[in-house]
Amino acid sequence: MEIEQQLINPMQQGLLALMILIIMFGMGAALTPQDFRHALQRPRGMLIGFLSQFGLMPLIAFGLAHLLQLSPAKAIALILIGCLPGGSTSNMFAYFARGSLALSISMTAASTMLALIMMPLLLDLYASGFAEQLDAQLREAGSDTHFVIPYGNIVASLLLVIVPVIGGMVLRRYSPGWAKTAEDTAGFMAIIVILFLLVSALLLRTEYFLATPWEIYVAAVCIGLVGFLFGYGTATAFRLPPRFKRAISLETGIQNGPIALAIIMLSFAEPIQSEMLWVAILYSAFIVITSSFVTLYYRRIGQLDWDLHHNTRIHQRLFGANYQTRYPRRVIGDVDTR
Amino acid sequence: MTHFLRLRHRQPTTHRVTAPHLAELYARAAATFGELPAFATRRAANEWSPLSFRELYAQGQALATALIDLGLERQAHIGLLADNRVEWIIADCATQLAGAANVPRGSDVTDEEIVTIFGHAGVTVAFVESEALEQRLMALRERLPHLQQLILMHPKAQPQQPLTRHLYQLIEDGEALRAAGDRRVEERVAALRPDDLFTLIYTSGTTGAPKGVMLTHANMISQIENIPIKINCADRVLSILPIWHVYERVFEMFAISQGCCTYYSSVQTLQEDLRNVEPTFMGSAPRLWESLHQRILKSIRQRHPMRRALFRIAYFLSHHYKESVFFLTGRRADLYRQPRAWVALAGVVHVLRWLLLLPWYGFFNAAVLEQVRLAVGGNLKGSVSGGGALPDEIDRFFNYLGIPVLEGYGLTETSPVLAVRTYEQLMIGTVGPMIRGTELRIVCLESGAVLYPDPQRRDGGRGLKGEVVVRGPQVMKGYYRNPEATAQALRNGWFHTGDIGVVSHGDCLQIVGRCKETIVLANGENLEPAPIELNLTQSPLIEQCVVVGQDRRYPAALIVPSLEGFRDAGWAVGSVAELAADAQARRSVEAEIKTRIAPVNGFRAHERIQRVRLLEQRFATGEELTQLLKVKRHVVAQKYAHEIESLYQ
Known part of the structure; x- marks a missing residue:
């Protein structure tokens, strides 16, 4: 794939940056300090979630990059996606998949903060090999600069995207009404951004679609799907309740795409920037589709256990905290109602 | 072609119970669902007390024993004057276990109704909700010669009369009797037949004197088995409609058979309860x-x-x-x-x-x-x-x-569900297909010929208007001690509903009016008031209305203007009466009616409302409106005879 042109021009880059800002602001508007406290108070589900999110996801990305023999730049982009914290869209999907919304939100909140430490560590672990390959390629091609993964820049860009998140949280503190608006707008904006990038790429850079090898499409689709599968598996292995399984599964597979775009734009230069952006854009587009289907599936299989669990919770609210709801086995079968 | 995308909701199946009669249903529900809550009573916004299926059955058994001990006969008629409350269902459970039938009515029952209904049904024992009702019954004592025993239901009420006992006191008595080996309840239950009455409901329909509708155990059990709604023990049902009406009652029985809990709400607390109970289902x-x-x-x-x-x-x-x-x-x-x-x-x-x-x-x-x-x-x-x-x-x-709002259709005489939309056949504007086991005919109003189903006609007779006539396991046994009315409604096993309906191409029923509601103008033109009224009440300026014009030259309308609607439109008015006196308000309403009852909305020229009278007061439930807020036309015609006359001068 030899395309010298930039994928998106500076004007589009500016627009994109603005949109990311709004999206991250909206994500913050959905969070309260309470969410962080919840995360610390009941850490079991979260820890298992982290194991899956920061332990498995980068490994899956690394494995896919090797299996599909991606070019070094694309492999680094894929691993970068694998190391990302969870996005705010995962909360919406978790809600509709009858997963634990509280767990999803607290995982998103905590992983965004934790990413400051985890991302450099994980990138060093998995991506440094590809970085050396890339460095060698560049020098073969006659470049006199060394390529190293810009850890400092990555942390700086992460900090930069966290600023609007905090801004959103402040807004939530002072004006819940406006915060709700910001949240809805941001969710809408996230879809617009992906569509805008895809359509502009399709119209202006049709060759990108044609020149993209099938492996990239496979990688972009599979990283999410395998993430869902392994996330569910991890939670099952630790015998978590069904609604935690669904939340962790979605949280694992759905990464914060806008952060990937921000990091790539701020930390990587051409000639590899466009190549990396393209992987991130494809991932962001496919993850919406795959997680919609997975959510519909979870919603269906989770109906009874969710209803029973929710019913129990309402019984406790109305009849007193000590009220025990005992569903007879012969009535509900072997459904896990925890 | 149009069905290629039919989506099926596959719900996980849970255990549900059914039985040959309601006494057995209560027993099986207790055996199956045990400690799960069956009913919940509100104490405060977030403080409710549950009654489990097992407790309900145990209390019902004890109360039934006490009732039998008081001399209650098999298939006797027990009065039941109360609004929705858990003691209502305990009393009902006891009635069924004692092999008797109840005659229910809300606490807003009038003295005249009590005398007529209790006299007609031969009520000897009656449950009453409150001390106030107890007093009223005592005052009517002279006119209720058969009445021997009153039972107070409200937990805090104190019996005021020697004739009165308290429900919980009787439960204690019954428990003692059962502990001593009393098994008369089991004998009564064993003697119960599906064809026995479980209730006798007096309808205060839109026309005439109340009639006692005889409903059997088999009627109610068929409803539980055939209503195509899927709920289970993870659901919460909010009860808001009056329980003495069979429509609410069928949902409570249905909830019992599915093991789900019913929460008693009220009009005043509904908003709060919707939020706190988060009901998954409700009759509305x-x-x-x-x-x-x-x-x-x-x-x-x-x-x-x-x-x-x-x-x-x-x-x-x-x-x-x-x-x-x-x-x-x-x-x-x-x-x-x-x-x-x-x-x-x-x-x-x-x-x-x-x-x-x-x-x-x-x-x-x-x-x-x-x-x-x-x-x-x-x-x-x-x-x-x-x-x-x-x-x-x-x-x-x-x-x-x-x-999804599933609109349904039925009458007290059909216990009550005849047809209901399901999630799969959610056809807006219809009341859905007939439920399982129910046969439908559309009969010509003039000739009495069967219009549907008739293979000779185009599309089998779909699309033709006529009286809705039905046959099925939910149709009543008849009107109690009223063979003339029974013979008129039930002919060769077919029940004549008095409603005008039409079957759509997709086999869903549409109800378009009442036979007797049809207004025949002096020039012989017919018009259905219901569609006109339905359209008018959708106007923000109109709260309630009645179209009149039988044997007159043109149709006219009595209108209750909407105070809120006028205020929203910028009027500074204090009361409905003030609006009624305002000529400008009347002109606004007239203009509104003119745009609504117009050919563009499918109305014909002779249906145009020519004159309008604004009323000074809202219609009241129990007065101009039935419990289910339908207008009683005969009451309106009497009460507003003067106003109606003025429309034609």
Whole structure:
């Protein structure tokens, strides 16, 4: 794939940056300090979630990059996606998949903060090999600069995207009404951004679609799907309740795409920037589709256990905290109602 | 062609119970669901006390024993004057276990009704909710010669008369008797037959004197088995309609058979209870949806412009998306079969529109409409609306919003459900297909000939209007001690409903009016007041209305103006009476009626309302309105005879 042109021009880059800002602001508007406290108070589900999110996801990305023999730049982009914290869209999907919304939100909140430490560590672990390959390629091609993964820049860009998140949280503190608006707008904006990038790429850079090898499409689709599968598996292995399984599964597979775009734009230069952006854009587009289907599936299989669990919770609210709801086995079968 | 996208909701199955009669149903529910809550009573907003299936049955058994000990005969008629409360269901359980039948009525029953009904039914024992009712019955003592025993239901009430005992006191007595080995309840239950009465309900219908509808155990059991609604022990049912009406009662019995808990709410606490109980299901009347509709619109008007705009977009998308889904899943209420080519062409357009809107709808449904649904009560999976026609506009609003309102149709005489929309056949504007086991005929009003089903006619007789005539396991045994009325309603096993209906192409029933409601003008033209009134009440300026004009030259209307509507339109008025006296207000209403009852809305020239009279007071329940808020035309005709006369001078 030899395309010298930039994928998106500076004007589009500016627009994109603005949109990311709004999206991250909206994500913050959905969070309260309470969410962080919840995360610390009941850490079991979260820890298992982290194991899956920061332990498995980068490994899956690394494995896919090797299996599909991606070019070094694309492999680094894929691993970068694998190391990302969870996005705010995962909360919406978790809600509709009858997963634990509280767990999803607290995982998103905590992983965004934790990413400051985890991302450099994980990138060093998995991506440094590809970085050396890339460095060698560049020098073969006659470049006199060394390529190293810009850890400092990555942390700086992460900090930069966290600023609007905090801004959103402040807004939530002072004006819940406006915060709700910001949240809805941001969710809408996230879809617009992906569509805008895809359509502009399709119209202006049709060759990108044609020149993209099938492996990239496979990688972009599979990283999410395998993430869902392994996330569910991890939670099952630790015998978590069904609604935690669904939340962790979605949280694992759905990464914060806008952060990937921000990091790539701020930390990587051409000639590899466009190549990396393209992987991130494809991932962001496919993850919406795959997680919609997975959510519909979870919603269906989770109906009874969710209803029973929710019913129990309402019984406790109305009849007193000590009220025990005992569903007879012969009535509900072997459904896990925890 | 139109059915290729039929979506099936596959729900996980849970155990449910059924039985040959209601006494056995209570027993089996207790054995199956045990400690799960069956009913819950509100103490405070977030403080409710549950009664489990086992406790309900145990208390019912004890009370039944005490009743038998008091000398209650098999198949005796027990009076039951109370509103929705858990003691009502305990009393009902005891009645069934004692092999008796109850004669229920709400606490707003009038003295005249008590005398007529108790006298006609031969009531000797009566449950009464409160001390106030006890006093009223005692005052009527002279006119109730058969009455021997009163039982107070409210836990805090104290018996004032030597004749009165308390329900919980009797339960204690019964427990002692059972502990001593009393097994008379088991004997009564063993003697019970499906054909025995479980209740005798006196209807205060829209016409004439009350008639005692005899409903059997088999009637109610058939309803439990055939109502096509899926709920289970994870569901919560909110009870808001009057329990003495069979429509609410069938839902409570249905809830018992499915192991789900019923929460007693009230009009005053409904908003709070919707939020706290998060019901998943409820029996409801059109009035409830109208007020929820108003509430949602109001809360949206108060949001700031950005979110209001988001709601508009979401509603627009949902509207067009769902229209396509309805078309593609064959859920259109077409009266006639459409030409194949036309259906195919429209199908292609709908598939394209569906695909185009899917991602946008998906997002807006999740981000915006879900919030609105949460405001209404969170987990509502659906609701059956009955007891009157649901205005089309409101019907659509909730269905587009994603809260399926399943409109149903039935009468007390049919215990009551005859037809109901299901999630699969959610055809707006109809009351759905007939439930399993129920046969339907549409009969010509003039000749009495069967119009549907008739293979000789075009499309089997679909699309033809006539009287709705039914046969099925839910049809009553007859009217108690009233063979003339029974013979008139039940002919060769077919029950004549007195409603005018038409079967749509998709085999769903549409109710278009009452036979007896038809107004015949002096010039011989016929008109149905119901559709006109339904349209008029959708106007923000009109709260209630009645169209009159039998044997007159032209139709006219009595209107109760809407105080809120006028205030929203910028009027500074203090009362309905003030509006009624205002000529300007009348002209506004007249102008409104002129635009609504117009040929563009499908009304014909002779249906145009010529004159209008604004009334000074709202219609009152129990007075001009039935418990289910239907207008009693004969009462209106009497009470407002003077006003009606003035419309024709």
